[in-house]
Amino acid sequence: MDAIDFDLSEFLRVCYAMLELEYFRVSHDRTELYIRAVQPALWLVLFGFIIGSLRAIPTGGIPYTAFIAPGVLIQSATTVAIFYGLMIVWERESGILKRLLSTPAPRYVIVIGRALAAGMRALIQSLVIFLIAAIVGVKFVINPINFLISLVIVLIFSAGFAAFSMSLATVFKTREKFVGIGQLIIFPLFFSSNALYPLTTMPAFLQMFAYINPMTYAIDALRGLLITNNLTGLSTDIFAVILFTSIMFYIAAVRFKKIVE
Amino acid sequence: MTEYAIDVANLEKIYSGRSKKALDGVNLKVERNKIFAILGPNGAGKTTLMRILTTQITPSKGTARVLDFNVFSDGHKLRKEIGYVPQEMSVWTDISAYENLLIYSQIYGIAKAEREALIKESLIRMELTEYKDNLVNTFSGGMIRRLEIACALIVKPQIIFLDEPTIGLDPEARKKVWEKIVSFTKESGATVFFSTHYMDEADEYANEIAIINAGKIVSQGDSNHLKQSVGNQEIILGLSVPLDDKSKQQLRKLEQVIDLKTNGVEVEVWVKDASVALSSIMNSLFSSKVKIESVKINKPTLEDAFEKYAGVSYDSTEGIKEVNAVRRRIIG
Numbered sequence: 006m007d008a009i010d011f012d013l014s015e016f017l018r019v020c021y022a023m024l025e026l027e028y029f030r031v032s033h034d035r036t037e038l039y040i041r042a043v044q045p046a047l048w049l050v051l052f053g054f055i056i057g058s059l060r061a062i063p064t065g066g067i068p069y070t071a072f073i074a075p076g077v078l079i080q081s082a083t084t085v086a087i088f089y090g091l092m093i094v095w096e097r098e099s100g101i102l103k104r105l106l107s108t109p110a111p112r113y114v115i116v117i118g119r120a121l122a123a124g125m126r127a128l129i130q131s132l133v134i135f136l137i138a139a140i141v142g143v144k145f146v147i148n149p150i151n152f153l154i155s156l157v158i159v160l161i162f163s164a165g166f167a168a169f170s171m172s173l174a175t176v177f178k179t180r181e182k183f184v185g186i187g188q189l190i191i192f193p194l195f196f197s198s199n200a201l202y203p204l205t206t207m208p209a210f211l212q213m214f215a216y217i218n219p220m221t222y223a224i225d226a227l228r229g230l231l232i233t234n235n236l237t238g239l240s241t242d243i244f245a246v247i248l249f250t251s252i253m254f255y256i257a258a259v260r261f262k263k264i265v266e
Numbered sequence: 267m268t269e270y271a272i273d274v275a276n277l278e279k280i281y282s283g284r285s286k287k288a289l290d291g292v293n294l295k296v297e298r299n300k301i302f303a304i305l306g307p308n309g310a311g312k313t314t315l316m317r318i319l320t321t322q323i324t325p326s327k328g329t330a331r332v333l334d335f336n337v338f339s340d341g342h343k344l345r346k347e348i349g350y351v352p353q354e355m356s357v358w359t360d361i362s363a364y365e366n367l368l369i370y371s372q373i374y375g376i377a378k379a380e381r382e383a384l385i386k387e388s389l390i391r392m393e394l395t396e397y398k399d400n401l402v403n404t405f406s407g408g409m410i411r412r413l414e415i416a417c418a419l420i421v422k423p424q425i426i427f428l429d430e431p432t433i434g435l436d437p438e439a440r441k442k443v444w445e446k447i448v449s450f451t452k453e454s455g456a457t458v459f460f461s462t463h464y465m466d467e468a469d470e471y472a473n474e475i476a477i478i479n480a481g482k483i484v485s486q487g488d489s490n491h492l493k494q495s496v497g498n499q500e501i502i503l504g505l506s507v508p509l510d511d512k513s514k515q516q517l518r519k520l521e522q523v524i525d526l527k528t529n530g531v532e533v534e535v536w537v538k539d540a541s542v543a544l545s546s547i548m549n550s551l552f553s554s555k556v557k558i559e560s561v562k563i564n565k566p567t568l569e570d571a572f573e574k575y576a577g578v579s580y581d582s583t584e585g586i587k588e589v590n591a592v593r594r595r596i597i598g
Contacts, residue, residue, distance in 0.1 A: 015375065022372035029361040029369075033401060100352030107320040107350040107427075108373050109342065 016117075019110040023118030027125050042133045045081040049074065049134075049141055062202050067232060074138045075227035076200025079162070079220060080191065081134050082127035086163040087187045089123035090170030094180055113258040116171060120254065123167030124160040131159050143232075151230040158230075158246055162223040165250030168257035175263040194220045199228075219249040268334055271425050271457035272296035272319060277328035279314050279481075288314040290481030291328070296474070301451060301458040303472035305465070307578050311481040312461040313353065313429055319459070320350045320427050333424055346374070349418030353429040353461075356414050359403040363394055363413050366402065370417040388416040392446055408439025412446060419450055426451075428460035432467065440464070444471055465568045475568075477575040485575040489568060496566035496574050498524055499540040501547065503533045504560035513554035520546055531559075540565065 031038065049070055056062065057069030064072040096102045105115050139145065145152075170187070177183045195201075197211055198220040204212055215221050226242035229235050272294060279289040289311045296302045306312050317323045319332050321341040330337045335344035350356075357366045367385045376384060389395040392412040402410060411431065418426060431447070432440040448471060451458055462468055468475050469489050476486040485492060509517075509528050517535065518526055522543035525536040537543035540563045551558060573579050 018375055019373055022369050025372070026358065026361070026365075026369050029365045030358070033360055033362075098354070100354035100356040101358065103317065103320075103322055103352040103354075104350060104356035105373070106322040107345060107348060108370070109345045109375065110373050111342070 012111075015109075015111065016114050019114040020118040020121055022110075023115075023122040024125055027122035031126060031129055038130060038133060041081065041085065041130055042137060044084075045077045045134045046137050048077045048080075049138055049143075053077075053141075056201075063206065064203070065233070068143075070138075070141060071143045071232050072228070073201055074143045075231060076195070076198065076220075076224045078131050078134045078138070079159070079223050079227060080195050080200060082131045082159050082163045083166050083194070083220065084187075084191055085127040085130045086123050086166035087170045087191055088184075089119070089126070089167040090174040090177075090187070091180060091183055092123075093119070093171050093174040094178060094183055097174070097178070112261055116168065116257045116261045117164075117254055120164040120168040120171065120257065121160070123170075124162075124164030127163030127167070128156060128160045131163075145231050146234045148234075151234070155227050155230045158223060158226050158243065161250050162219070162246050165219070165246070165253040168250070168253035171257045172253070172260045175260045194218055198224055200224050219245060222246055222249075269297055270295050270331075271298045271300070271333060272302075272459060273331045274315075274319075275329050277315070277318065277330055278326045279311075279318060279323070280326045287481050289318075289325070292478070292481065292483055294476060294483055294486070296457065296459060298457050299451070299455050300473040301448070301471055302460070303468035303475045304459070304461045304478055305468055305475060305572055305576075306461075306478035307576050310478045310576070312478055314481075315478070316350075316427050316429050316459070316461065320348060321345055346421070347424045349415075349421065349423035349426040349456075351411075351414045351418050351426075351428050351431060353433060355410070357402055357410065357417060359410075360401065362399050362401055363389070363405070363416075364398040366413060366417055367420060371420050374421045376421065384420055388420050391419070391450070392416040393442075406439070408435050408442060411435060411439070411443050415443070415446065422454060423456060425457040425459065428458065430462060431460055433463060440467070447471075465572065469568050477572060479576045485571070492571040492575075493566045493568060494538070496570045498536040498538060499566070500564040501535045501537060501540050501544060502560075502562040502564065503535065503547075503551070503558055504562075505531045505533060505551075506557040506559055507531065509533055509556065510554075513551065513556055516550050516554060517547065520550060522546060 053070035053073050062069060062072075093102070106112065110118075173186060174183065177186055197214045198218050199215060200220070204215050204221070207215060222242040222245035225238055226246065229237075229239055229242070273296075274292055274294040277289050277292040278287055280287050292311070292315060304312050304315070314323075318325050318330055319337060321337050321344055324338060332344055333347055335341075335347075337344060358369075364385065367388060368381070371381050371385060386395075389398050392415065394409065394413060394416065397405065397409065402413065405413065415428075415431070426447075428447070432443050435443065444467065447458060450456065460472075472489065474486065474488050475492055476483050477492070478484065485495070487495070508531055514526065514528065517523060517533075520543070522537045522539070523535055524538065527534045535543075535547060537547075544561070544563075548558065
């Protein structure tokens, strides 16, 4: 349709509006935030405690609950992001998407703005998990810079997943289909990542999959920043996360046209 | 600047994967500062036309200009000048009215300094000030519609597209919505292009009406023109005694009278326009010393015009039910 002539102030303006919208939403209704904290809490408290006490997994000397905390955190953020596509399905059914398309906001900014908004919601969710982890005794690296970088990684990674989710919404245009697909995506990614066990303990074929699994990089970054303070792989991790999110943004922006026709 | 707010020629739209044309050569001109209604049966192409004119989807063929912008190539500029309220729902229900207005004003790039004043003005105009901090999901259907219109008017658009603006609302809420729309257009000189299932609204508020059927505009004109084009008006006179032949002849000679039929003491007279013809008919009867006991006028209605041009009888209930179901699901 229109040629994409990038206008930075417009881009920032619309993204800001979308972030603010999400902030209003979360501030009016926090129940979802709490409900979605239950499952990750169980992972940390039950799974972490039981498997940890078996001492079957080589974690390099850190307690098992602390080892899985970054993975649980990323998984909960991803869950929020992947179900964000549902919102788009809903907005398609209602007239909001049509309405947004008739505003001066360029389409790609609507997509990216909403993805960042989802990232923000996921970030807020992960703060809740962070708090739970601290309460159950996970010892975090005390360093505000590490902490801030972690937050930015969670935001960017979740935004990428939300963009992926919006692309899915262009294929699965009803809620029922979408809910099933969401679960089907998160768990295989979670189990084929380094969330619950080090990559070295995995069979070779699974390791290969883990290396192309974007979740692996986000978790590795967070584990280094928050738990082990070992930052050797950090630049690779950040590069991988940014690459993943950029590709997802691109696909979502291109696919977005499909959802409204 | 042309005199037309909307200028559409040979517009066609085929949705991908379908063979039927949603629009099949639409030609339409809408003058500026008019309230223009588009009527048609379900699936006739009203919504498709509106979505093309608001640059949401692209036409397959033909040209469409809105406010002198090409909807296809000048979409970005045009979108700054239009307001649009889709038929289903265009506000977020889990945030407040004020927050909705704030988000939309940011999307439209209204400067921070003007924002508060414009939001305040919109809230007052739509009588929503005292509810501004309530969540939208506590609002009535009429209030939600007024908020949606408030969000569309906040940028003072030159043209407003309203897809079924009052569908599913009770008569009082409908009237209120229309009062607001009419007063805004009077103040601002904006053009309104709306579709509706309610014939009475088109009749009362539209300066001009087009009827669309099977993707084509089949008739266009003001409400009177459309009604008159259906057929003649009928005056039924009840007399004290049956009409004699001489008086009958005299009536037939009247310029306005097209045809005449007597049935005992009842006389049916067909005329082009009853309001013009009635006085001369009555004068003629008085001069023949005939006493008139009752007068009844049957005029073709907009429903009759709709039936004639759309080829189906006017039935609002189906479409209204459908939209209501969607809105209920959304509001929860």
